[in-house]
Amino acid sequence: MPGLWDVLIVGAGPAGLSAALTLGRSRRRVLLLDGGPPRNASVSAGHGLLTRDGISPQELKAAALADLEPYDVTVRADSAREVRRVGECFDVRVGDAWQRTRVLVFATGVRDILPPVPGLRERWGQGVFHCPYCDGWEHEGRALAVYGSGRSAHHLALTVRAWSPRVTLLCDGDPCLTPEQALDLERVGVAVRTQPVRRVSGGPLEDTPVCVAFVGAPPLSVDAVFIAPEQQGGSHLPAALGCALDGKGRVTVDGNQETSLPSVFAIGDMTGAPQYVVQAAAAGMHAAQVINTRLIHAAVHSMGAAFHKSPEDEGVRDPASRDE
Structure with missing residues (x-):
């Protein structure tokens, strides 16, 4: 030794x-x-x-x-x-x-333990982020999404809203929002999509917007997705x-x-x-x-x-x- x-x-x-x-x-x-x-x-x-x-x-x-x-x-x-x-x-x-x-x-x-959504891990740090204070400014005013449900997603969606008026919360089949939380999001104009997420594609890796595909619903195109894993x-x-x-x-x-x-x-x-x-x-x-x-x-x-x-x-x- x-x-x-x-x-x-x-x-x-x-x-x-x-x-x-x-x-x-x-x-x-x-x-x-x-x-x-x-x-x-x-x-x-x-x-x-x-x-x-x-x-x-x-x-x-x-x-x-x-x-x-x-x-x-x-x-x-x-x-x-x-x-x-x-x-x-x-x-x-x-x-x-x-x-x-x-x-x-x-x-x-x-x-970080990411949800098992196809394409999410491949775009981690390249179109999918966890910290709006680190990456919000670069996507100011653009269409953004927040993935998750419950209190943490509610908090993150309200935070991301400070960088853009075009924010959508992706609940992936599990809204899990209290009436008060849902009202908060409605007040600041955050849209809510409850359909299950099928996959995430595009983004900087492919020099295209991030495309969120849903089960049984039209896709959503955004500039970035934020998530609290x-x-x-x-x-x-x-x-x-x-x-x-x-x-x-x-x-x-x-x-x-x-x-x-x-x-x-x-x-x-x-x-x-x-x-x-x-x-x-x-x-x-x-x-x-x-x-x-x-x-x-x-x-x-x-x-x-x-x-x-x-x-x-x-x-x-x-x-x-x-x-x-």
């Missing part, structure tokens, strides 16, 4: 990359596992990130990886297969080898290790991004935090500062042999912030 890592980070999205950057700049020995393309890899451009509006996910990740090069951060294109606690440390199986670390950080995100955690390892989860299967953390297990942290979308790049990056930076403070105290009080909470690092704040 190679030497001991200070911190091993599982996942190289914005949260994991941000944590690696701060830890690297803190002169920590870090192993960052890059399990593959980002969740939003299919979109051509991301939006809402200050100074980087319109940057592609691939460009953003490449720039973040380049930022790590001056520091003692090893990036490995692989995933964690298994994790086990060994005394005060953790062993993580990467490929056919085990890596030992003092601190473990999960940054594995979430997976179900989600599941990006990795089974936190639960397998014993980290507490909430009722939706998300890893629970405290204000320092630490899980129910000491020395194990979780950051980014997997914790149920708002799913924005800046939010994930901020969580990564905050966790990294907490971890570095813990390691400093461990070195002072235990000659670096133990990793534990000290009263001083409870509620660690940005050193640049001022007391109220």
